[in-house]
Amino acid sequence: MDSFSATLFAFNLALLLFRSAAISDSLTAQNPYLTDGLSLVSSNGNFELGFFSPGLPTNRYLGIWYKNRRGPTSVWVANRKTPISGSSGVLVMNITTGNLTLFSHNSTVVVWSARLMRKVPNGVLQLLDTGNLVLRDREDENPQNYSWQSFDYPSDTLLPGMKLGWDLRYNIERRLEAWNNLNDPSPGDFSWRMELHEYPETVMWKGSRKYVRHGPWNGVRLSSRPLAAAPILNFNFVSNENEVYYQISLVNKSHSVMLVMNQSSYTRILYLWSAAERRWRVYTSLPRDYCDNYALCGPYGYCDIRVTPSCKCLEGFKPRSPDSWKTGEFADGCERNKLMNCGDEVGFAHLNQMKLPDTTHTWVNKSMNLEECKQKCLRDCSCMAYANTNISGSGSGSGSGCALWFGDLIDLKLIPDAGQDLYVRMLASEIVMHGEAHKTGRLNSKVKTALFAISGLGSAILFFIIGVYIFKRRSTFEDDHEKIEAHDLELPLFDLSLINSATDNFSLNNKLGEGGFGTVYKGKLTNGQDVAVKRLSQSSGQGTNEFKNEVILIAKLQHRNLVKLLGCCIEGDEKMLVYEYMPNKSLDFFIFDKTQRQLLSWSKRYRIICGVARGLMYLHQDSRLRIIHRDLKASNVLLDMDMNPKISDFGLAKTCGGDQTGGRTLRVMGTYGYMAPEYAFDGQFSVKSDAFSYGILLLEIISGKRSRTFCHLNDQNLIAYAWRLWKEGNIEELLDDAIRETCSLSEVLRCINISLLCVQQHPNDRPTMSSVVMMLGCEIPLSQPKQPGFFIENEAIEMKRCSSKDKSTSTNELTITLPDPR
Structure with missing residues (x-):
């Protein structure tokens, strides 16, 4: 009998006994098998090793996860690229050599095997309290003398005590690679690894392109790290002839943390377990900023x-x-x-x-x-x-x-x-x-030149020259009603003649769209760059204040999911904004058109959903100013060449200082169909009213139906329709026909659940955008939504709505529904 047949024979002989064995933290020579349905649990009860299905129930994986924790719990997967079909998987520890092999007991196909540093004839496979799965010799006096450990072969998660880097003795590279998606733990193209230069450093990669570089270790920290007031982690770096690695440890041992690579958002997220809230919270993420x-x-x-x-x-x-x-x-x-x-x-x-x-x-x-x-x-x-x-x-x-x-x-x-x-x-x-x-x-370079040139003159002459310079600069920003100061704008200024030339004197052929505050034209600068020029209408309700608001706000924002403002033009009565040009127009151009919607596959829609969520999270949480957009809708989501979403139009945005998350206004402005009830009726705006608008946007992306002009039997709007289908258990009927056959149903249903959480009646019940990002990127069990906020417009608008089709009117207050700037 060969060794493999002997192993199977021993397995079959012991299988019934093992099925009734109590769960422990180890496999030993007496119990060397782990079958689907059984698991190992670390002695502190924090970690569990077993089989699981992240997506299709027929695809099974051997992995380690946080036990009894809601949220992104999977920390390691053995067979990332080769799922086991059905529940026939078994992990076998060879009692002679210690070899670890994962296979189906119905076949001889090896699904995964461990690379041992040496044979372990008296082996024990143990799940440690750190989450590390280790194989060691039971009789070895050094309990940390492992023949193999899961920490040497990480998946997408870095835990305290793990090493990111190289073991040069055994040529082992410890790198993180994001899951391909929520349902597929196979490696995506987003990775984090140690670069073995003369001066080593860690780098996050998008495919073959460097994405974020952390800077080398300088004896205290990575050179890119800002100082933290109350850090929760200690950082360590080791570089010698045997190993080069980066490592984290906990300041407070009672905390639970993990660093996770997220493929859908291309971010590395540090999660901190909140015992009080019984959930994982996003503590920090990278990239931090533009x-x-x-x-x-x-x-x-x-x-x-x-x-x-x-x-x-x-x-x-x-x-x-x-x-x-x-x-x-x-x-x-x-x-x-x-x-x-x-x-x-x-x-x-x-x-x-x-x-x-x-x-x-x-x-x-x-x-x-x-x-x-x-x-x-x-x-x-x-x-x-x-x-x-x-x-x-x-x-x-x-x-x-x-x-x-x-x-x-x-x-x-x-x-x-x-x-x-x-x-x-x-x-x-x-x-x-x-x-x-x-x-x-x-x-300013001109001021510096003046300073250097007159360094030997008296202070009176110095201040005179600076005063004249500032006066001249300010005069170019003056219009008939109000001065806009250069230091407010902090942007390049374009001459009106340049804009006229770029847009062919605002030719109708270059017109991209028209909204409540003006018209948008396509232009081409002298260097060949395409731009979008938003020309403020002189009769518009957006006066100098709104214009300044949009300029100042967006000039301070730097995020890949926010449209980039390149500059502005202010001459006489003309006030214009110059944006990067989005060749694929806006989201509503695709999802509400019977032909164009076919081009927007579910994977593209899901990327848009995640990108918009990240953009909003940046506005609410990570930007230098806490910003409430107040007018998020499909026409204000622009799409670049690769169909990546960028939130636009900040004319109505509001800032909040300190720890504020909202405010109140007597001048309600926004778009019916997207407004949260508390904002539409009482002027209460907050990060949660933006979350409501985001929930509506999700329903539109999934259904391909406009929220504002939606009519179906007795359902007065899209929220009511989705809510009825949810309660009836018939939510698949909501799906756009263009994605029905090819979408990931689990992802779609998850997004619908998130959307209904976002549109709940009471703001306190709605999730923050950081929670939404986490729900989209991780396997968090989602709560059941409560009653949505059904915003019913006045009767005149209600009567017209079903006959208005896709047209809508614009005003400057209460409702600003646009065919909007692109």
Whole structure:
């Protein structure tokens, strides 16, 4: 009898006994099998190992999850790429060698097997309290001398104690790869791994493209990490001849946390378990802001999220493509003001509070001090910058170790009150007042020129020149009714002649749409970039205040799911906004058209659903200002070339300070069909009224039906229709025919459940957008929705609605239903 047949024979002999065995935390020589329906539970009761089905019930996976926890609980999956069909899976520990094999007991096909470092004849497979599944020799005096451990082969989740990086002795790479989707744990294209440069660092990747770079370890933290007031995690980094890895641990051991890679949102989310609420809460996520996008500002450019535009050139450098920078395209980066040759007199500009550049091309010596590092860089003409590798001990120049950068400096970011000192090679003549200009990041170049030119004159002349300059600048922002100050706008200004030329004098052929506040035209700038120009109607109710509101708000917002404002034009009576052009128009163009809706598959709709949720979460929670949009609807969701959604039109948006989440207004403005009841009737707006609008948008995306003009038997609106189908258990009838046959039914039903939670009558019952993002991205058991808020319009509007088809009127108050700007 061969070894495999002997294993099966032993398995069949012991199977009945094992089926009745009590659940424990281990497999041993006496009980070496784990079948579907049984599980191992860690001694503290936190983790469980067993078989589960995230999607189709016929697809089974062996995995580890948090036990008795609502939310994203799966932390490890063995057979990610090869699901087991049905409940015939069995995990077998070979009692002779310790080999771990997962297969179906009805076949000889191996589904998964462990890579052992050595044989374990007297093995025990144990699920530890950390969530680590380990195989060890029972008689080994060192209980941590594992032959194999699940922590060496992570899936999409990093737990405290796990290592992200490399075991160089056994050539094991510990990397995280997101699930392909909620129902499929196979690896997607979103990963996080350790890059083994001379100066190692961790990087998140989208496929083959760097997405977010964390910066190298500097002895205290990753150079990209801001300082936290009350951190819940400790961070550790180890780099030696045996291992290179990054690791987290808990400050408070009673906490439960996990870092999860989310494919649908392309974010890395840190979840913290709230014992009081009995649920996982999103603690932080990455990217944190617009500036986290890799190489956003190109070579020798740095990103400062506090200002607009966020990309700046280092002192002594200028934009390589000035026209592109004027329109918000920064990827070409910067070049030196003056060419630097090898024999030139050079020095180093001192930058502080910086995320260190990409370390792909670096040289490191851990024993050098900072002065030795400087001299080493000076002697090599190809050395572009240097820095300490260890800043522990604090204080400028008190660190140790030396890192040199060769080639272009890429992916620089200003991190206020954190970051690190970086010394950049420059011509000696260019190193003037660099430190102060870098700290502020906002000193206008013309003002700086004036300051340098008159540095020897008296203060009276200085203030006179600055005053004249400011007066001239302000005069260009003046209209007939109210002054708009340049420092309010913080945006590039376009000449009216340039806009006229770009839009062919606002030709009807270039008209994209018309709304309550003006008309939108397509334009082409002199550099060939397509733009959308929103021209404010002079008779519009959106006066200077609303215009300023939209400009100031959106200029401060930087998120991939928000439309990008490139600049504005203010001359005489003309007030215009210049946006990035969205070639695929808006969401309503697709979902409400019988032909176009066929082009919007369920996977594209789901990506749009997730993107809009992330954009709203940023507005409500992660932006510098807490912003309530107040007019979220399908026509205000624009689609880029890849059908990625971008929320637009911030003319009605409101800001909240401090911990506020809403407010009240006597001037109710928005769109019937999307308004939350408390806002429509009482003027109460909040993050929860935006969540209500989002719920309506979900129903429209899923059904392909307009909320406002919907009529069906006795159902007065789309919410009522969806609610009736939900109560009847016939919710599949809501689906758009264009996706009915090809959609993931579990995802669709989950989205409908979320939408009904968002449109509940009472705001306190509705989820926040951060909770919505978590519900969309993770397997959280969803609660049952309560009675929706049925907003019934006045009788005149109600009588017209069914006959109005897809047309709607615009006014400036109470209802602003648009064929809207694209």
